[in-house]
Amino acid sequence: MLGDTPARDYSRKLNLFNAFAESELRQLIAGLGLGPGMCVLDAGCGTGEALGWLLSAVGADDGTAVGVDLSAAHVDAARARTGARTTILQADLLNAGLVAGTFDLVWCINTINHLRNPLAGVDYLSTLLRPRGRIALGQSSLVPDMFFAWDSRLERLTNDAVRQYYRDRYGLAERDVNSVRSLAGLLRQAQLRNVEARTIMIERLSPLGAVDEAYLFEAIFRDTWGPRLQPYLSEDDYAQLSRLCDRRHEQYALRRPDFHFLQSFTLVVGQT
Ligand SMILES: C[S@@+](CC[C@H](N)C(=O)[O-])C[C@H]1O[C@@H](n2cnc3c(N)ncnc32)[C@H](O)[C@@H]1O
Numbered sequence: 001m002l003g004d005t006p007a008r009d010y011s012r013k014l015n016l017f018n019a020f021a022e023s024e025l026r027q028l029i030a031g032l033g034l035g036p037g038m039c040v041l042d043a044g045c046g047t048g049e050a051l052g053w054l055l056s057a058v059g060a061d062d063g064t065a066v067g068v069d070l071s072a073a074h075v076d077a078a079r080a081r082t083g084a085r086t087t088i089l090q091a092d093l094l095n096a097g098l099v100a101g102t103f104d105l106v107w108c109i110n111t112i113n114h115l116r117n118p119l120a121g122v123d124y125l126s127t128l129l130r131p132r133g134r135i136a137l138g139q140s141s142l143v144p145d146m147f148f149a150w151d152s153r154l155e156r157l158t159n160d161a162v163r164q165y166y167r168d169r170y171g172l173a174e175r176d177v178n179s180v181r182s183l184a185g186l187l188r189q190a191q192l193r194n195v196e197a198r199t200i201m202i203e204r205l206s207p208l209g210a211v212d213e214a215y216l217f218e219a220i221f222r223d224t225w226g227p228r229l230q231p232y233l234s235e236d237d238y239a240q241l242s243r244l245c246d247r248r249h250e251q252y253a254l255r256r257p258d259f260h261f262l263q264s265f266t267l268v269v270g271q272t
Pocket residue numbers: 004005014018043044045046047068069070071074091092093094108109110111114115
């Protein structure tokens with residue numbers, strides 16, 4: 001599902017998101033109460049930013065952080081970032097040869113929805129946990145993002161166009177796309193206990209700093225939107241969206257004084 005393969009590379013997008021959301025993600029890690037000497041797995045570790053944050057939460061001397069990711073390019077980037085203290089496996093996370101009963105925490109961000117069978121994924125990841133170990137599933141944008149505080153109509157049509165684009169590209173029904181919302185349900189179905197959820201808002205106002213503008217412009221305006229949305233919008237709406245997304249245009253959204261961005265991020269945690 002969602003087209004991940006060992007050869008696929010969207011490192012730049014992952015770098016942009018993790019730089020953008022670093023302070024919020026680190027706050028969520030701090031809220032997990034990890035302690036020195038613990039052993040954590042980042043399942044679908046991407047380019048490895050969170051591995052460093054997790055390792056500092058469990059202590060670089062006696063704690064352990066292990067990453068696993070399918071993509072060779074993501075793993076290369078993660079290895080370059082983290083150094084020799086961190087083991088990173090390039091493998092399907094369901095078949096990476098990890099030892100059952102090893103981890104105090106499995107951290108799995110924006111990845112469970114990339115698996116063909118998310119419940120089988122959670123079931124398997126749970127077997128890797130020690131008694132009373134926890135799994136933390138994170139997902140962005142369960143609540144629709146706010147991009148255009150001044151134009152809810154164009155924002156809704158753009159969000160709908162993105163969903164329709166992904167459904168067409170990956171041959172998904174609306175129900176399949178919705179299944180990503182049921183993180184708490186997944187943990188309960190996998191018989192995990194003490195399921196808790198916390199949703200935070202990533203909130204940015206103009207004037208934006210360089211890291212925030214880079215994520216919003218490159219990852220969203222240019223790559224997630226851009227010409228691929230043209231077939232899904234009317235001519236006028238597409239033209240209006242293009243002006244808002246064009247750095248050289250006077251209407252460029254990220255320079256407007258009323259630019260106000262909201263993106264939810266949900267972390268759901270369950271325990272064996
Ligand atoms: C949206 S990215 C999230 C990456 C990272 N967790 C982050 O938050 O930056 C999803 C990641 O899952 C990886 N992935 C997808 N299917 C996988 C699988 N079956 N086994 C291991 N990794 C997988 C992709 O290669 C990609 O790096």
